[in-house]
Amino acid sequence: xxxxxxxxxGRQEKVSVGSIVVMDxxxxxxxxxxxxxxxxxVDGEKVxxxxxxxxxxxxxxxxxxxxxxxxxxxxxxxxxxGYRKRQGHRQSLTRLKVTGIK
Numbered sequence: 248x249x250x251x252x253x254x255x256x257g258r259q260e261k262v263s264v265g266s267i268v269v270m271d272x273x274x275x276x277x278x279x280x281x282x283x284x285x286x287x288x289v290d291g292e293k294v295x296x297x298x299x300x301x302x303x304x305x306x307x308x309x310x311x312x313x314x315x316x317x318x319x320x321x322x323x324x325x326x327x328x329g330y331r332k333r334q335g336h337r338q339s340l341t342r343l344k345v346t347g348i349k
Contacts, residue, residue: 251348252287253306259286262306262345272339275310281343282307288348308343316340 250263256270262283275281285304288295295301316338323332 249288249290249348251285251289251304251306253283253285255283255343262308262348264345264348266345267311268308268343268345269314269340270343271341272313273310273341275341277310277312279310280307280346281310283343285348305347305349306345307347307349308345311342311344314340314342 248263250261252259253262253268255268256273258270260268260270262268273281283306285301285306288301288304295304319336319338321334321336323334324330
């Protein structure tokens with residue numbers, strides 16, 4: 248089985264061909280192809296971590312769609328002073344489908 252560890256949106260993700268990756272928003276249109284930098288490559292029993300060899304490895308992914316993450320509520324409260332602050336946040340995300348590891 249061939250898989251790679253790639254850097255995606257400030258995090259590391261384990262991907263193989265056909266897998267779906269959700270990462271921080273990338274300025275790309277759906278259907279566009281992106282290239283993700285590989286940090287490690289496993290091809291059966293052979294593991295590659297050498298930076299020079301990994302520079303030749305290309306992990307390509309196709310943008311499926313842009314989406315938003317789950318709602319996070321932030322509540323700040325101070326006792327006896329009447330101070331309450333409520334805030335919400337939804338992270339902007341991009342869903343990618345890995346199309347090839349070469």
